[in-house]
Amino acid sequence: MRFLLLVFLFLASPLWAIPTQENCTDCHGDVKKTASHQGVSCNDCHTEIAAFPHKEKPAPPTCSKCHSNASDSFKKSVHTDKGLNCISCHNVHNAIKANDCTSCHSKSSHATLPSRAKHLATLNCTACHGVPEKSGVTATIILPAGASLNKKDVDNDGNGFIDETEWHALEYLLEHKFKGSRIDRQYWSYGNIHGITPKPADCSECHEKRTRFATATAKINGEAGYSIPMEPGIFIPEFPSLHDFEKTVHGKQGVTCTDCHTSQQKISDGVCILCHEKVYHTYKDSLHGKQGSALCTDCHNPHLIKSYKEYNAKQRVAVCSRCHKDYISKHKWLPNTALHFKYLECTSCHSPGSEKSMVFFFQKKSGDKKTALNYVDIEGAFGHDIKVQSVINKYTEDILKGNDIGNLLQDLNKKMNNSVSIDAEIVVTKVHHDYSVTRLKEKDCVVCHSAQASFYNSAYLNLPGKEEHVYAPVKGTVLSTYPLAMAMDIYLLGEQKITRDDLSTLLHKAPEDWTSYIKGLGFKLIDLAGICLLILALLGCMVHALLRILVVKR
Amino acid sequence: MKKVYLHTLTIRCWHWINAAIIILLTITGIQLRAPGTEIFAKSLGIWVPNYTNAVLIHKYAGFALAAAFLFWLVYVIISGSYLRHYLFRPSDIPVMVRQARYYVIGLFKGEKNPFVSTPQGKFNPLQKLTYGVVLPFVILVLIVTGIPFSNIFFFRDTIESFGGIRMLDALHVIAAYLCLLNFLVHLYMTTMGHHIFDHIKAMIVGYEEEEEEEEH
Numbered sequence: 001m002r003f004l005l006l007v008f009l010f011l012a013s014p015l016w017a018i019p020t021q022e023n024c025t026d027c028h029g030d031v032k033k034t035a036s037h038q039g040v041s042c043n044d045c046h047t048e049i050a051a052f053p054h055k056e057k058p059a060p061p062t063c064s065k066c067h068s069n070a071s072d073s074f075k076k077s078v079h080t081d082k083g084l085n086c087i088s089c090h091n092v093h094n095a096i097k098a099n100d101c102t103s104c105h106s107k108s109s110h111a112t113l114p115s116r117a118k119h120l121a122t123l124n125c126t127a128c129h130g131v132p133e134k135s136g137v138t139a140t141i142i143l144p145a146g147a148s149l150n151k152k153d154v155d156n157d158g159n160g161f162i163d164e165t166e167w168h169a170l171e172y173l174l175e176h177k178f179k180g181s182r183i184d185r186q187y188w189s190y191g192n193i194h195g196i197t198p199k200p201a202d203c204s205e206c207h208e209k210r211t212r213f214a215t216a217t218a219k220i221n222g223e224a225g226y227s228i229p230m231e232p233g234i235f236i237p238e239f240p241s242l243h244d245f246e247k248t249v250h251g252k253q254g255v256t257c258t259d260c261h262t263s264q265q266k267i268s269d270g271v272c273i274l275c276h277e278k279v280y281h282t283y284k285d286s287l288h289g290k291q292g293s294a295l296c297t298d299c300h301n302p303h304l305i306k307s308y309k310e311y312n313a314k315q316r317v318a319v320c321s322r323c324h325k326d327y328i329s330k331h332k333w334l335p336n337t338a339l340h341f342k343y344l345e346c347t348s349c350h351s352p353g354s355e356k357s358m359v360f361f362f363q364k365k366s367g368d369k370k371t372a373l374n375y376v377d378i379e380g381a382f383g384h385d386i387k388v389q390s391v392i393n394k395y396t397e398d399i400l401k402g403n404d405i406g407n408l409l410q411d412l413n414k415k416m417n418n419s420v421s422i423d424a425e426i427v428v429t430k431v432h433h434d435y436s437v438t439r440l441k442e443k444d445c446v447v448c449h450s451a452q453a454s455f456y457n458s459a460y461l462n463l464p465g466k467e468e469h470v471y472a473p474v475k476g477t478v479l480s481t482y483p484l485a486m487a488m489d490i491y492l493l494g495e496q497k498i499t500r501d502d503l504s505t506l507l508h509k510a511p512e513d514w515t516s517y518i519k520g521l522g523f524k525l526i527d528l529a530g531i532c533l534l535i536l537a538l539l540g541c542m543v544h545a546l547l548r549i550l551v552v553k554r
Numbered sequence: 555m556k557k558v559y560l561h562t563l564t565i566r567c568w569h570w571i572n573a574a575i576i577i578l579l580t581i582t583g584i585q586l587r588a589p590g591t592e593i594f595a596k597s598l599g600i601w602v603p604n605y606t607n608a609v610l611i612h613k614y615a616g617f618a619l620a621a622a623f624l625f626w627l628v629y630v631i632i633s634g635s636y637l638r639h640y641l642f643r644p645s646d647i648p649v650m651v652r653q654a655r656y657y658v659i660g661l662f663k664g665e666k667n668p669f670v671s672t673p674q675g676k677f678n679p680l681q682k683l684t685y686g687v688v689l690p691f692v693i694l695v696l697i698v699t700g701i702p703f704s705n706i707f708f709f710r711d712t713i714e715s716f717g718g719i720r721m722l723d724a725l726h727v728i729a730a731y732l733c734l735l736n737f738l739v740h741l742y743m744t745t746m747g748h749h750i751f752d753h754i755k756a757m758i759v760g761y762e763e764e765e766e767e768e769e770h
Contacts (some may be wrong), residue, residue: 332593336605465713527727
């Protein structure tokens with residue numbers, strides 16, 4: 001009797017009541033599972049069903065048991081607020097993809113999105129409507145079969161980063177030297193796709209604050225493929241922001257939106273001329289203005305207009321290279337082309353009417369990279385909220401001299417672990433808008449590599465201020481600053497070399513003028529005497545050889 | 555014709571290595587002195603290094619020249635070769651005049667070369683003066699003025715003692731022109747052997763072919 005009772009109790013136990021997969025398919029035979037759920041049994045998700053017969057409408061499956069991260073994000077998303085759950089998008093019982101956004105949002109017009117077609121074609125929905133963990137732009141350069149692109153032609157200055165000017169030069173190179181090549185741009189983002197936000201990302205997140213798509217990489221495919229990080233702003237232009245506009249030259253001068261935007265039309269030069277009449281005529285009457293027919297806004301972004309003094313040489317070159325992408329190949333004649341473009345802007349040569357100066361600046365070394373000092377560095381060295389002029393006054397009450405700059409450099413190095421060095425650029429400090437001079441025939445190093453070059457008479461020290469850079473005039477030149485004098489002097493050695501012009505001038509002089517002209521040549525006499533000596537020796541050898549052939553009898 | 559052993563293997567190896575260095579220095583030196591030469595050379599289809607590489611090549615070839623010069627100096631002194639072949643003595647002066655006269659006049663009259671190279675003395679007095687005195691001095695000036703250019707900051711005190719970088723440049727270039735002049739004349743003089751390539755052949759194999767002296 002006791003045994004029969006035990007058997008009865010065992011058979012009646014709930015263990016026998018838990019349904020198995022086979023039990024479920026007895027009724028739900030048409031239900032399938034996606035590949036990712038093949039190893040998961042029905043009860044793993046439908047945990048509420050513990051016995052037969054189950055409720056007619058059991059509770060939804062508990063996805064969070066396995067997908068806790070996605071589930072947590074989803075609970076905070078706008079989709080939860082709208083009453084959606086996992087199966088609204090993910091149909092785990094059918095071997096089909098999860099529903100994509102367009103299943104519900106097929107009529108999403110994005111009518112107010114600027115450059116709508118471009119944005120919709122390049123971005124996935126969650127790039128703006130989600131919170132991507134990682135995002136960026138990858139520009140894949142696909143070269144014709146068998147072609148390879150030298151790293152130096154991509155990263156001209158060899159700093160391991162492609163800036164705007166280098167990208168322009170690369171575009172030109174691909175177009176002209178690698179016919180059939182193409183650039184594929186991919187704007188990628190991934191990460192948390194379940195936390196769809198109530199409001200999409202603000203334009204400023206990509207175009208101003210750069211909290212998304214803050215990095216870009218160029219991938220060069222070819223026989224030896226490689227990648228180089230690059231400036232993301234090349235693909236994602238900066239957005240005019242009202243906040244930043246106040247800091248621009250226009251903003252500070254009290255220019256308001258409606259001063260320029262008098263209609264919905266894109267603004268023309270007619271708007272700029274209202275304030276910049278003189279400059280406008282100088283430019284429009286110049287060869288560049290007539291033939292290039294570029295508008296003011298082609299070079300100047302009125303929403304971000306900064307004083308040219310805020311730009312360094314490279315940033316200035318970037319403006320011209322938007323159109324003049326071939327600037328590197330056009331300057332192949334120039335020794336150390338990339339090095340010259342690091343220290344010069346285009347208008348240093350192509351705008352004779354502009355005033356050029358030697359502008360010194362401090363830079364700090366961090367790892368292998370050197371970057372110009374910013375205001376935070378100045379604050380760190382001289383105190384919070386310090387005025388740049390008061391820093392200068394610490395070293396001189398008068399105009400800065402070489403020694404004062406040397407002392408300033410020394411103090412900066414004490415505060416910044418000897419990471420600061422001084423460098424200089426030859427840039428325009430007073431702009432003249434006539435860029436007609438091409439200087440196609442004038443390829444004379446001594447125009448710049450000469451103590452007589454105009455910029456030696458105009459020197460400034462550029463220090464970063466709280467709002468704008470301060471150009472402190474420097475008396476004479478800083479060339480006396482040790483050991484910079486040495487470096488500068490070596491570049492002036494060009495003056496000691498005789499040029500073709502010197503020789504042709506000499507040949508065109510009447511014999512009576514030769515003596516005075518030769519006396520004035522100075523160190524160039526070495527070349528003149530050397531070349532003459534070599535020519536005489538060569539002629540001597542030739543005559544001797546000729547006589548040997550004709551006269552000597554063996 | 556008899557074969558005379560004039561150049562040891564060491565000297566032959568040194569000579570051709572030195573020649574390669576001088577050629578490199580000449581090409582890159584011209585580039586440094588006249589920027590843009592590479593564009594002209596390329597237009598003629600001649601390969602030359604670009605300016606940046608030319609600077610580097612010139613620098614390291616300069617160091618190689620200094621090493622080669624030091625090697626030569628030590629070798630010719632220790633081996634006694636300097637005393638035997640290079641040392642210019644007062645008694646050489648009359649021979650030097652005869653030698654010069656031979657190159658200018660005698661050669662065309664069919665006269666015999668007043669000097670015959672032997673293993674006991676392979677250079678005529680003109681060569682002794684050039685290879686033993688003038689050229690070592692010129693090369694020394696080139697090296698001494700060239701080394702400070704390799705790192706102008708490191709050698710700044712030395713440069714100042716030369717009278718500044720401009721003076722240093724002037725000295726270096728004067729020496730370079732003299733070296734180039736020697737190179738040119740040297741190349742021409744290699745053709746003055748019994749046959750046109752005899753001297754070059756001798757610098758490769760070590761033996762020079764000379765006419766047998768007539769017995770009296």
